[in-house]
Amino acid sequence: GQQVMQIPQYQHVQEGEDFTTYCNSSTTLSNIQWYKQRPGGHPVFLIQLVKSGEVKKQKRLTFQFGEAKKNSSLHITATQTTDVGTYFCAVATSGTYKYIFGTGTRLKVLA
């Protein structure tokens, strides 16, 4: 079945450093979503990417969808303590409305 791998599993950064998480699929994706979950909280939708090679920005966050639509990345510039949490990608299984979540990348920001 559909498998989605996220790397790294954990990342500790000093405040002000950059951070990137990657999401890789074994199959071509129709779209990909990114979520953030704060410790003890629920996932919150950040963005959806649909087009091959698409790049979208939200303030310090940059999202990219690979040309082959098999991978995606989330980059945070100059991390802040408010960026702490787990970042998940989610992909739709082909022809269905089910979204499978990646394993997540847990980000810790050291002040």
Next chain:
Amino acid sequence: NAGVTQTPKFRILKIGQSMTLQCTQDMNHNYMYWYRQDPGMGLKLIYYSVGAGITDKGEVPNGYNVSRSTTEDFPLRLELAAPSQTSVYFCASRGGLRTSPNYGYTFGSGTRLTVV
């Protein structure tokens, strides 16, 4: 606008007991989902629904049942609770077109369930 509301927030069950986790949304979304999240792990899809009267299994449906009699409500039933069902359960809903930039899930705040 309440979004997705889950009750209860916390529950302790004994092995073999049953319970229903409630989920309701007020956004008129067609699609609703139940996920479980074990400590430090990702989300696993239990069941989902594309509209009232229509449900289907996700990745980990064993030990659970759902129903969708209205657009708003999507309860999750646990029969004969087992320790392996200790987890945080999230309900989510989604609306809009598949290619819409706002096609993401809205999650409830979760139910933390412990089976002892």
